[in-house]
Amino acid sequence: MNESSSRSLSRRLVLSRSAAVIGASSAGLLLPQIVRAQSNKIRVGFMLPYTGTFAQLGVAIENGVRMAIAEKGGKLGGREIEWFKVDDESEPSKGVENASKLVQRDKVDVLIGTVHSGVQMGIHKVARDSGVLNIIPNAGVLAATRALCAPNVFRTSFTNSQPTLALGKPMMDKGLKRAVWISWKYAAGDDALEGFKESYTKAGGTIIKELSLPFPNVEFQALLTEIASLKPDAVACFFAGAGAAKFMKDYAAAGLKDKIPLYGSGFLTEGVLEAAGQAAEGVYSTLHYADSLDTPRNKQFRTAYASQFKMQPDVYSVQGYDSGQLLVQGLTAVNGDLSKKAALYKAMETTVIDSPRGKWTMSKAHNPVQDIYLRVVEKGDNKVLGIAAKALADPGAGCKMG
Numbered sequence: 001m002n003e004s005s006s007r008s009l010s011r012r013l014v015l016s017r018s019a020a021v022i023g024a025s026s027a028g029l030l031l032p033q034i035v036r037a038q039s040n041k042i043r044v045g046f047m048l049p050y051t052g053t054f055a056q057l058g059v060a061i062e063n064g065v066r067m068a069i070a071e072k073g074g075k076l077g078g079r080e081i082e083w084f085k086v087d088d089e090s091e092p093s094k095g096v097e098n099a100s101k102l103v104q105r106d107k108v109d110v111l112i113g114t115v116h117s118g119v120q121m122g123i124h125k126v127a128r129d130s131g132v133l134n135i136i137p138n139a140g141v142l143a144a145t146r147a148l149c150a151p152n153v154f155r156t157s158f159t160n161s162q163p164t165l166a167l168g169k170p171m172m173d174k175g176l177k178r179a180v181w182i183s184w185k186y187a188a189g190d191d192a193l194e195g196f197k198e199s200y201t202k203a204g205g206t207i208i209k210e211l212s213l214p215f216p217n218v219e220f221q222a223l224l225t226e227i228a229s230l231k232p233d234a235v236a237c238f239f240a241g242a243g244a245a246k247f248m249k250d251y252a253a254a255g256l257k258d259k260i261p262l263y264g265s266g267f268l269t270e271g272v273l274e275a276a277g278q279a280a281e282g283v284y285s286t287l288h289y290a291d292s293l294d295t296p297r298n299k300q301f302r303t304a305y306a307s308q309f310k311m312q313p314d315v316y317s318v319q320g321y322d323s324g325q326l327l328v329q330g331l332t333a334v335n336g337d338l339s340k341k342a343a344l345y346k347a348m349e350t351t352v353i354d355s356p357r358g359k360w361t362m363s364k365a366h367n368p369v370q371d372i373y374l375r376v377v378e379k380g381d382n383k384v385l386g387i388a389a390k391a392l393a394d395p396g397a398g399c400k401m402g
């Protein structure tokens with residue numbers, strides 16, 4: 001053995017001995033650590049919009065999460081909960097910083113967030129880097145459950161193209177062959193357009209113009225004038241929250257409502273029917289939920305939510321509620337021990353969520369496989385016309401776990 005190989009052998013021995021020592025000491029610590037973890041509160045952080053155009057969506061999600069967990073005794077896997085909150089303001093440039101506040105400063109075990117797809121990408125980076133469990137209760141950015149999918153990231157809502165993948169056919173069934181698309185110019189609008197393009201053109205329709213304005217602008221006037229001059233058979237769109245109510249009102253005020261039927265990814269009419277009033281009547285949309293779903297599960301949920309929070313639930317409340325249900329089921333399976341990652345993720349992957357929207361399962365890429373409903377606003381309610389797509393899964397293209 002020459003000098004260098006004997007040196008490298010002794011170095012290997014030292015390394016393997018120290019590894020053994022570390023192994024022994026951590027084995028010795030294992031029991032007290034787990035005992036401490038079990039008796040400690042589980043730290044759950046909300047990163048949601050509490051101000052701005054999506055503020056009411058954040059509140060609905062938080063309500064839903066709390067309601068689902070309270071229904072099961074208010075604990076997760078037997079552990080009490082300590083809650084943390086950060087207002088993400090739907091501001092993508094602060095996404096990483098805000099997620100880091102919860103993960104690094106508050107040391108949350110679970111991060112529930114968020115609504116806005118651009119902000120989600122910040123959370124996603126922090127979740128992937130830290131390994132912290134992230135439940136996405138809304139933001140539908142495709143990448144999170146496609147090429148950038150991750151074992152510790154689960155979505156309980158949708159991909160932005162899921163609702164619009166079901167939108168094209170009902171429009172063509174009504175003979176609406178030439179449509180204008182309009183949305184905010186950011187990931188969610190682009191993703192929703194991807195689904196619409198696929199379903200509408202496959203059914204034989206033509207998108208004659210794609211219009212957009214920056215998020216969260218609500219100066220729609222110039223674009224509505226352009227729509228009037230284009231004279232399409234229909235308009236299809238993606239808007240949500242306060243901006244959606246404003247869009248429907250401006251559409252009606254511009255005199256378009258009775259001339260050009262308005263269709264949308266169903267967020268258009270969620271949580272805003274009171275604010276939009278008459279302007280929302282007759283608007284068609286596709287979504288994985290409808291207030292008026294006539295099932296005992298939905299009725300029971302709606303009654304309980306309304307009496308608890310003194311407001312009507314919407315799709316965001318349902319997504320929050322299902323996030324809570326998913327956490328309850330996952331953490332029950334591991335008795336609140338988040339270090340049992342494989343068992344935790346397995347339980348979350350294989351669960352069937354008994355949702356007010358109808359039962360749904362998790363796709364391999366961790367996104368709901370769910371029915372999409374066709375709805376129309378009638379007398380201030382999203383009335384269900386039927387199932388536009390049964391058990392629709394996002395393709396999850398490019399997702400490789402591990």
Ligand code: PHB
Nearest residue numbers: 116117139140188240267
């Ligand atoms: C998104 O940014 O992904 C988003 C925001 C609001 C919605 C739906 C999707 O209602």
